[in-house]
Amino acid sequence: MRFSVAMPEDLLIRFDSLVARRGLAKNRSEVVRDLVRDALVEEDCAIPGTEVLGTLTITFNHHSSDLQEKLHAIQHDYFEYIISSMHVHLDAHNCLEVIVLRGETGLVQDIANLILGTKGVKNGKLVVTTTGGHI
Ligand code: NI
Secondary structure, three states: OOOOOOOHHHHHHHHHHHHHHHHOOOOOHHHHHHHHHHHHHHHHHHHOOOOEEEEEEEEEOOOOOHHHHHHHHHHHOOOOOEEHHHHEEEEOOEEEEEEEOOOOOOHHHHHHHHHHHOOEEEEEEEEEEEEEEEE
16 A cells, blocks of 8 residues: 655654665665554554563673572573573673563563563663564
8 A cells, every 4th residue: 555644854854864774675665664563563562461572681790699590590480481592601701691581571571670680680671572463
């Protein structure tokens, strides 16, 4: 389907810069479609009861007292919802861990918050998505 959109000139200029940054393969229509899909996935992930996939990335210092044992224990407590994890030794002290979760959106958020709230976790972010049927 084709439709036309009206927007203020300054917003269109900024949008065209975004389109340019996304590369030669992208045009206005494709970027609008990408943004609409992102918004729909975000909406779906906010509906209680929705099954989501979450990717939690954290960094921490592995010398922090019993942090590794705590992170390990949380992952065993919720083994049904944690489908994979990857540990990267960044340098002599710092580690990065990527934890992939699958489950009801509220539960995935709660498990992520538990991990993010563990003393010694320096930085982290959860990204959620769905396999939902958007074209
Ligand atoms: Ni490590």
